[in-house]
Amino acid sequence: MRNPFGAVAIGAAVLLAAACSASPTAAPAPPSAPEPLTAAAALGDFASIDYCSLLDPARLPDATAAAPDSSFTDCRVDLVQAGHQVAVTVGPLAADRDPNVRPYNYPGRVPDGVAVQQSGFAPDQACVRVITFADGIRLPVSVTGGEPEARCTGADAVVGGALAALGGGRARHVQFPDRSWGRVDSCALLETHDLDAASGAGTKASPGLAGHSCIRGKVSVDFAVVKQAPTGPSETLGGRTARITTDGAFCRARVVQPSPATAGRAEQATVSVVDTTGEGGDAACATVRTAAAPVFAKIP
Template sequence: MLCALLAGGCATTQAAPEPASGPTPLTAAEALGDFGSIDYCSLLDVPAVAPGAVAVPTFEDCHATAGPRTILVGPLAFDSDPNIKPYDYAGPVPDGVAVQQSMFNDRTACTRAITFADGNRLDLSVADDTGDQAARCGVADAAVGSALAAITAHKVGRLAFPERSWGRVAPCVPLDDHDLDAAAGPGSRPSIGLSGHSCIRGKVSLKLTVETTEPAGPAEKLGGRDARVRVAGAFCLADTTQPAPGLPGHRELAEISVVETAGTAGDATCALARSAANAIFPRLPTP
């Protein structure tokens, strides 16, 4: 009665509804942790997926080879890829995660993509020269299942980078230098890659990883280091290596690329790549 006499001076307070519970869409950060230290080989159950394969972790992926077949787990990517299409993957998939297929190079490779709720994706591919795409895709699906099992069991391993390893280098630091203005382009600024081991500044990019194949081309001296220069389509690449700390028999790779925006790279593009290498290579740690 008192509330009625006061014409609305009293109000009824209701408890806030409990938030709805349910599955949480899985992001790449939640699944994989720090992108810069992922041991991609921990996502591959080699005995189950590729018995007898030799797996080598790099900074951005895992290479597992068995005879003519190569299984690649990684890298991470965010950019859109028109080759990636929907795919009816038969295994269990965490909430918010999609498994897709890529039609690129499907005569010699079978490629899958695990795309997380935040749009980041993990690429996996199986390549060989057998001509048996069904067999390759069977292995690729097994690799997807292995990766998802490791992720859901929270068994993603971490890489440890020893002293003097290029895995410890912040790759945008050596690109933030006026000596690169001509090669990179005026007004360009460095931008870090998704994994933290690559950086792009205008027309110049730097990638740091562990090599899995011997770099091609005759050796020459750039920035005081043994280096090789080669053309790859619109790019001229300059790279150098050092022994990989903690990985006996392997070498770390620093690869500089300069893109020719007008078409195919040539002598002028490679002159810029050599100039960039002379500025960047001396700033990398030595073993």
């Protein structure tokens, strides 16, 4: 007599064998951790950042803002808030150690690897927040003027706008037009034997983060966009009309040209020399003239 359970047993064995021969299902890969956000990843080319794309004046409550002013290394907007004059600035980038920067409890969210810190510099005049990226490069945000209690609230709001722009891929870059000094290689102006005596023997040129400034020993050069031309007695240096001023231990020579990018603004080149004798800036003015003449002659 046929065993009624034989077919069932055979079928179960076949199913068991098939199950054993099938490849096991791979477990889903765990989600990868977010990469810490560096300044290079967030901002791209430092030399062409449009800092005004990171500044959203609408984040400040009850404020009426003028058009933001974009320079090569920062963006500034002047506004009226609750009847007070207020200035907001984003930039410039920095990487050197700053003992004034310290932690604080920023109330907003930040990307992975990014910290928002505060600066204790001139607290009676400004509230300065510092966005520090994973690579240690810092982007300051400052609010100057207005009610003291409102400054830091406003600075936090501007920081939130900058982080939102960075996270949303809204950081823009500018194309400097022909003959703009934004195209100038600052260090190339200082890496000549004409500057050996003024800079100091054996000194080498060191560029600023954004490429619009350079320092070699006692001599530095930087470029900016300004609203007003420099004042002071004029003289000719390197074939250009220059103004000489002192500032503490520094003597500075400045020249300007109309901005080819923005009507009503000027591009400014500044050559500075620091006095190391303790006599003050006047003592460095002879050297600044010697240094500025070949620098200004090479600027296009």
